[in-house]
Amino acid sequence: MLSKFLKQHSGPLTADLVQEPGHFGLGKIPSRLKPHATTTSICGYCATGCQLKLHLDEHGQAINLSPQSGYPVNLGMACPKGWQALDPLDAPDRATTPLFRDATGRHSPITWTEALDIFTSRLKSIRAEHGHESVAFLSTGQIPFEEMAFLGCLFKFGMGFLHGDANTRQCMATAVTAYKQSFGFDAPPYTYADFEESDVIVLVGSNLCIAHPILWQRIMRNPRDPKIIVIDPRATETAQAASQHIALRPKGDLPLFYALAHCILRDGRTDPASLARCDGLDEFTAFLGDYPPAAVTDATGLDIDAIETLARTVSEPGKRVSWWWTMGVNQSYEGVRAAQAMINLALITGNIGKPGTGANSITGQCNAMGSRLFSNTTSLVGGHDFADPEHRAKVSDGLGIPLENITAEPSLAYDQIFDAVEAGRIKALWIIATNPFHSWIDRARLDRLRDKLDLLVVQDMYHNTESALAADLILPAAGWGEKEGCFINSERRIGTLKAVRQAPGLALSDFRIFRLIANAWGCGELFTQWTDPQAAFKLLRDLTANRPCDITGIDDYEMIDRLGGIQWPWPKDSSRNSSTTSGERRLFADGNYYTPSGKAKLLFSPPAPPPEAADADFPFTLLTGRGTSSQWHTQSRTAKSDILRKLSPAAPYIEIHPDDAARLGLKEHDLARIRSRRGEMLASVYLAPTMRPSQVFLPMHYPEVNRLTHPSFDPHSRQPNYKACAVSITSAHP
Numbered sequence: 001m002l003s004k005f006l007k008q009h010s011g012p013l014t015a016d017l018v019q020e021p022g023h024f025g026l027g028k029i030p031s032r033l034k035p036h037a038t039t040t041s042i043c044g045y046c047a048t049g050c051q052l053k054l055h056l057d058e059h060g061q062a063i064n065l066s067p068q069s070g071y072p073v074n075l076g077m078a079c080p081k082g083w084q085a086l087d088p089l090d091a092p093d094r095a096t097t098p099l100f101r102d103a104t105g106r107h108s109p110i111t112w113t114e115a116l117d118i119f120t121s122r123l124k125s126i127r128a129e130h131g132h133e134s135v136a137f138l139s140t141g142q143i144p145f146e147e148m149a150f151l152g153c154l155f156k157f158g159m160g161f162l163h164g165d166a167n168t169r170q171c172m173a174t175a176v177t178a179y180k181q182s183f184g185f186d187a188p189p190y191t192y193a194d195f196e197e198s199d200v201i202v203l204v205g206s207n208l209c210i211a212h213p214i215l216w217q218r219i220m221r222n223p224r225d226p227k228i229i230v231i232d233p234r235a236t237e238t239a240q241a242a243s244q245h246i247a248l249r250p251k252g253d254l255p256l257f258y259a260l261a262h263c264i265l266r267d268g269r270t271d272p273a274s275l276a277r278c279d280g281l282d283e284f285t286a287f288l289g290d291y292p293p294a295a296v297t298d299a300t301g302l303d304i305d306a307i308e309t310l311a312r313t314v315s316e317p318g319k320r321v322s323w324w325w326t327m328g329v330n331q332s333y334e335g336v337r338a339a340q341a342m343i344n345l346a347l348i349t350g351n352i353g354k355p356g357t358g359a360n361s362i363t364g365q366c367n368a369m370g371s372r373l374f375s376n377t378t379s380l381v382g383g384h385d386f387a388d389p390e391h392r393a394k395v396s397d398g399l400g401i402p403l404e405n406i407t408a409e410p411s412l413a414y415d416q417i418f419d420a421v422e423a424g425r426i427k428a429l430w431i432i433a434t435n436p437f438h439s440w441i442d443r444a445r446l447d448r449l450r451d452k453l454d455l456l457v458v459q460d461m462y463h464n465t466e467s468a469l470a471a472d473l474i475l476p477a478a479g480w481g482e483k484e485g486c487f488i489n490s491e492r493r494i495g496t497l498k499a500v501r502q503a504p505g506l507a508l509s510d511f512r513i514f515r516l517i518a519n520a521w522g523c524g525e526l527f528t529q530w531t532d533p534q535a536a537f538k539l540l541r542d543l544t545a546n547r548p549c550d551i552t553g554i555d556d557y558e559m560i561d562r563l564g565g566i567q568w569p570w571p572k573d574s575s576r577n578s579s580t581t582s583g584e585r586r587l588f589a590d591g592n593y594y595t596p597s598g599k600a601k602l603l604f605s606p607p608a609p610p611p612e613a614a615d616a617d618f619p620f621t622l623l624t625g626r627g628t629s630s631q632w633h634t635q636s637r638t639a640k641s642d643i644l645r646k647l648s649p650a651a652p653y654i655e656i657h658p659d660d661a662a663r664l665g666l667k668e669h670d671l672a673r674i675r676s677r678r679g680e681m682l683a684s685v686y687l688a689p690t691m692r693p694s695q696v697f698l699p700m701h702y703p704e705v706n707r708l709t710h711p712s713f714d715p716h717s718r719q720p721n722y723k724a725c726a727v728s729i730t731s732a733h734p
């Protein structure tokens with residue numbers, strides 16, 4: 001069957017591929033794995049980074065899995081997505097051959113040779129006519145970082161284009177910018193053990209029970225009887241399980257944190273040693289003069305007592321306080337300052353660099369942290385800076401790429417790439433492992449922009465995602481389980497993936513696709529060292545020398561597995577390296593930050609009004625986010641599992657307070673029409689006393705939701721403000 005398929009579809013390049021070492025597509029069985037054995041892999045969904053144990057048949061193919069008991073992250077646990085991680089690989093709608101839109105507008109199968117020819121000839125002619133800024137890539141936090149780095153280096157240093165960004169912009173850009181500005185490097189300081197060692201755990205805009213269930217389990221293991229405070233407009237599953245829910249007004253975070261800092265400084269509940277390691281205290285103290293609790297009651301929806309009490313709780317002398325945030329903070333028009341306001345609170349109270357403390361961003365996708373260091377999008381590969389000539393020279397040396405290929409010019413951010421498409425300056429997009437035709441804010445704009453593109457290439461596991469359906473050219477990709485490489489989880493732990501399944505049909509790992517493209521483009525000689533993921537890993541490892549993310553002490557994948565994953569930094573011959581998995585490490589224990597002065601910066605600016613507030617025409621504030629632990633984003637993977645499908649509603653639903661529903665004449669399961677200034681959708685009514693009146697919630701997993709969202713962005717991080725816009729609601733029944 002496979003050989004017949006190969007005969008029909010393969011060109012000379014395919015034969016060449018089959019002979020490449022380490023390639024597991026096209027009928028090759030992973031040679032390093034013994035039949036009937038087990039192996040391990042980090043889960044390919046969320047950034048918790050659980051390790052799964054894969055059970056193999058006599059051909060070395062995974063037939064089942066279970067969570068790995070000894071792994072220091074998940075300690076034998078997994079959520080439903082992890083347990084069902086093999087299901088999406090067997091789906092009938094896997095992309096199994098390159099597809100090209102023919103003259104009739106239909107996607108027809110073509111060979112890899114044809115696909116590469118179309119890819120290179122079309123993009124080269126666009127480049128010749130419109131220059132090196134006329135093509136951009138949009139990629140992901142969900143492939144191994146060896147692949148991300150290959151893409152970023154190939155596209156920018158080999159093919160000579162400038163603009164590329166990733167869906168991590170939708171997700172982590174705010175945390176990245178906040179950390180870079182405050183600490184001098186994108187360095188989440190914590191280790192998961194901090195969940196178990198904290199006395200006060202403050203979760204801000206973070207619904208762990210749904211989005212990171214295993215991290216919630218880690219909190220449940222805390223023996224110190226911690227106070228768990230959830231700050232979220234909704235009484236989420238996590239808020240209900242916590243000791244205290246603070247139902248603040250959407251986007252009330254920034255004024256609330258300033259009021260807390262005001263009280264703490266006013267009452268002298270600060271940590272002198274930590275304050276001495278901060279720059280900007282005088283300016284911050286003066287600024288906070290305008291933020292006594294009384295000044296923020298409107299913006300936060302909280303009374304003065306509640307704010308004063310919270311201020312005392314998070315500054316209790318001798319108590320270990322940890323701050324944790326996710327998308328309720330990052331996805332805001334002022335997310336960077338809100339994240340930094342939490343960083344400031346941790347700094348002034350001395351809650352950093354010690355067990356059970358920290359200002360801790362919980363990451364979203366399995367390899368968002370890998371993307372932050374290696375994707376060559378916002379930072380130069382290996383945790384470097386494009387603008388720094390020494391960094392460019394170091395990367396040029398390390399990768400054997402001519403210095404003149406490594407430009408200092410920054411890339412446009414995601415939203416700016418779409419602006420450039422609109423303006424006719426970007427003519428082609430290459431989308432890899434992300435589905436923006438569903439997930440991008442105000443996504444109807446993408447449908448309109450589609451016609452402005454001369455070429456849209458989508459590289460995905462499936463041929464029928466919203467983005468693939470819009471594409472001219474579809475490149476079929478192998479997925480998690482079908483390839484090797486590394487992910488980095490939220491606590492900076494590097495872990496490995498294994499190829500335990502044969503990719504279907506002609507699907508190839510992204511790594512192989514990038515190799516083929518490098519050769520077809522004519523820049524293959526720049527990437528001769530990138531023979532397979534482990535070779536790329538070693539190149540990238542060496543690039544990190546003397547950076548905060550230095551991992552030069554890691555020998556190879558085998559060492560990562562042997563040590564139960566390795567948290568960065570892990571420099572050569574360092575006394576901080578540990579040969580045991582219990583050697584959990586947090587950053588900043590010595591009070592030294594990565595800024596030029598060695599001190600952390602207290603950064604702040606006055607809160608701004610929301611870009612789109614509810615009004616008479618659109619009287620509800622729409623919140624969006626994760627719906628259930630069994631649904632992943634645009635559901636191209638999770639909807640393939642019979643079991644996961646049974647654990648979540650198939651059709652969109654809207655959570656609305658019963659009083660609001662009654663006023664609108666809506667009953668449970670009625671169909672409601674939700675309108676914003678951008679578009680409208682239908683959703684079934686779900687009566688939720690967990691919502692505050694005049695606020696509603698839609699899970700992001702349904703493609704219609706981003707027809708409503710408002711395209712506003714944080715000015716520092718350019719992260720979309722997904723979490724709040726104004727909508728109206730009416731009954732959809734005549």
Ligand SMILES: Nc1nc2c(c(=O)[nH]1)N[C@H]1C(S)=C(S)[C@@H](COP(=O)(O)OP(=O)(O)OC[C@H]3O[C@@H](n4cnc5c(=O)[nH]c(N)nc54)[C@H](O)[C@@H]3O)O[C@H]1N2
Pocket residue numbers: 046047171204205206207208210211212231232233234236249250251252253326327328329363364365623624625626627628629630631632633723724
């Ligand atoms: N099951 C599942 N798990 C996932 C994912 C998934 O798709 N499905 N995706 C992964 C990814 S990539 C990410 S980024 C994470 C996201 O993980 P989370 O950020 O925890 O999830 P969200 O539901 O997007 O948002 C969290 C909360 O922010 C609240 N919120 C909204 N506005 C505000 C506000 O102004 N202030 C505050 N304080 N809170 C607000 C929302 O009510 C929501 O409960 O989850 C990861 N895990």
Ligand SMILES: Nc1nc2c(c(=O)[nH]1)N[C@H]1C(S)=C(S)[C@@H](COP(=O)(O)OP(=O)(O)OC[C@H]3O[C@@H](n4cnc5c(=O)[nH]c(N)nc54)[C@H](O)[C@@H]3O)O[C@H]1N2
Pocket residue numbers: 140142143167168170171327331364365432433434435436438439440441459460461462465477478479480510624625626632633634635636637700705706709722
């Ligand atoms: N309204 C609203 N919108 C949101 C959010 C929100 O809270 N509210 N959250 C935002 C956030 S935080 C995120 S992270 C984004 C996520 O948004 P997306 O990244 O668009 O969502 P996914 O469904 O994860 O898309 C990943 C795609 O990659 C494909 N894929 C998986 N593995 C591989 C692989 O190995 N190789 C290749 N080539 N393809 C692969 C999958 O089939 C899938 O189509 O959504 C954002 N959108």
Ligand code: SF4
Pocket residue numbers: 043044045046047048049050074077078079080081082083212213214215
């Ligand atoms: S919690 Fe995250 S990493 Fe762990 S099994 Fe679930 S999706 Fe996978």
Ligand SMILES: [Mo]
Pocket residue numbers: 170171172364365
């Ligand atoms: Mo995300």
